[in-house]
Amino acid sequence: MQKMTVIAKEIKELLSQATAKNKVDDELKKYLDYNDRILYLQCDKTILVGCIGIQLLENNRLEIKHIATKKAYRHKRIGSTMIDYILNTYAPFWKITYKYEGIDYVVIVTAAKKDKIEMDGSRPLSQEDATVENKMKKNGRYGLLASLLFFLINVFDILPDSTGPFLATFVLAGIGVWIYFAIKRHSFLSSNKKHLQTNLHDYPEYMSLLKQYPE
Incomplete structure (x- = not known):
């Protein structure tokens, strides 16, 4: 056509x-x-x-x-x-905005066919992407919990004093793991949001409505 x-x-x-x-x-x-x-x-x-x-x-x-x-x-x-x-x-479409962990997100829902809709947005939509994000969050928490555990062991003198330097190293390492995965997860979410900002301009219907109803 x-x-x-x-x-x-x-x-x-x-x-x-x-x-x-x-x-x-x-x-x-x-x-x-x-x-x-x-x-x-x-x-x-x-x-x-x-x-x-x-x-x-x-x-x-x-x-x-x-x-x-x-x-x-x-x-x-x-x-x-x-x-x-x-x-x-x-095809008609709807723009949905919502918050997740303090960040604004947008999803475009398009009625591609009478009995089918398609979605595109800044949050991971596939199970695979959602699993990746949850794994990063979980690994970061493990590092923080390990750091807290070694700190308590050191405070209550559960192990000999000679292990003090090693426990301090483990505490710092646990905090480092938590910070690493926090940064990595933030980068993952930011990448998705940046992709959305570019991707939205591929929708002529969205651009047309944006001119009529500026945000």
Whole structure:
């Protein structure tokens, strides 16, 4: 599918099947001149076999103004294919914001199909990514607990005094492990958030709504 950029004779002939012949030129001119009107062309290799024209409306809605299939290609689901393309290209979506551990996150939920939604956002969505984050959090806590344990052993003189320097080293090592995994986890979350900020601009629908409703 491609957008019409120039008016050709074969496009006129095809659109005449969807509107009165004396209105074809005016309708095609609207598709070229108006930003809210788009005519998509369906081709079979180099042969124009169908077209579908839409008008973008308010509140992320649209209206199909024209649809036509070349006579020789009818009953081959050309019309259904064009409608599916429009539904997938202009699928409605929702922007969800929430907080997690004091950080703001965003998820884009797109109604890709009638019975299917897709999600994209800054939090790990897969079980694998969630497991990685939880493992970093758990390892950091283990280091902190080990540090606390060695500190208590040293305070209550459970081991001989000669082990003092070693216990102090273990305490510092435990704190170091906790700091290491805290930094690593923060970097992991920041990387996801940075990816989202770039990734959101891949959504033309999001950019369109952002202009209408600035954050």
